[in-house]
Amino acid sequence: MDRHFHHDLEALRDRLSEMAGRAETALAKSMEALKSRNLRLAEEVRTEDLAIDRIELQIEEQSLNFLGLQQPVARDLRFLVAAIRTSNYLERIGDHAVNIAQSAIKMSTTPAGWQVDDVPNMADRTISMLREAVTAWLNGDTTLAKLICERDIEIDAYKAGIFTKLSNTMAQDPEKVPRALELLLVSRNLERVADLATNIAEEAIFVAEARVIKHHADEPPRPLARS
Numbered sequence: 001m002d003r004h005f006h007h008d009l010e011a012l013r014d015r016l017s018e019m020a021g022r023a024e025t026a027l028a029k030s031m032e033a034l035k036s037r038n039l040r041l042a043e044e045v046r047t048e049d050l051a052i053d054r055i056e057l058q059i060e061e062q063s064l065n066f067l068g069l070q071q072p073v074a075r076d077l078r079f080l081v082a083a084i085r086t087s088n089y090l091e092r093i094g095d096h097a098v099n100i101a102q103s104a105i106k107m108s109t110t111p112a113g114w115q116v117d118d119v120p121n122m123a124d125r126t127i128s129m130l131r132e133a134v135t136a137w138l139n140g141d142t143t144l145a146k147l148i149c150e151r152d153i154e155i156d157a158y159k160a161g162i163f164t165k166l167s168n169t170m171a172q173d174p175e176k177v178p179r180a181l182e183l184l185l186v187s188r189n190l191e192r193v194a195d196l197a198t199n200i201a202e203e204a205i206f207v208a209e210a211r212v213i214k215h216h217a218d219e220p221p222r223p224l225a226r227s
Helices: 002-036 039-069 074-107 118-139 142-172 174-209
Strands: none
Touching (some): 002 039, 002 074, 002 118, 039 074, 074 174, 118 142, 118 174, 142 174
16 A cells, blocks of 8 residues: 555656646746737636646645545655645646736737836746746755745845836836836736745745745744833
8 A cells, every 4th residue: 555655646746747837838828928919828828727727626636635545644744735735836826827918918909119128037037936946846855945945035126126117117108007017917926926936945845854934934933122
């Protein structure tokens, strides 16, 4: 039974890998649709999201069955708990990709040629974060996972810079307001994807080291400041 159980865990890992690949594909397609004004690609993102939703339900069902029937312990138990949470993170990333695709559709009706270069740069780094976070999770690479957690600050800086540039643009040229607002939404969705990638990296550390670092939970409490 133990051999079959671990074979089934590997199959579950493969499903997570497939789900992550689809989430990355959806995100990349949404950004390409935005840059190339390709409505066909934007519609394909919706199809990817439906597949992601189906896989999440399958992973959750399989994981709950393992927990109820096999009663795993130690690392296997942590793996299953993390699998449920990670599949939820990936499903939410698919939703953010759909949001970006919707912005691409809306922006296809606005004049072409004007954009903020930081947005595609931010997207490239966010997609890289997601890919490496999933790699860290699947391979138990805590060194890489910790690096991913640190890179979230870079994405936050991109979002702040984009907000400043677009705010100035809207103040100077009211005709660019609709496009600028959509780009602001895109940057916000990318920032949320980076947060979710960080969550996945944190799950890698949880599985490999049995440590929860979310919200700095592994750090000793700080003393209260005296008034």
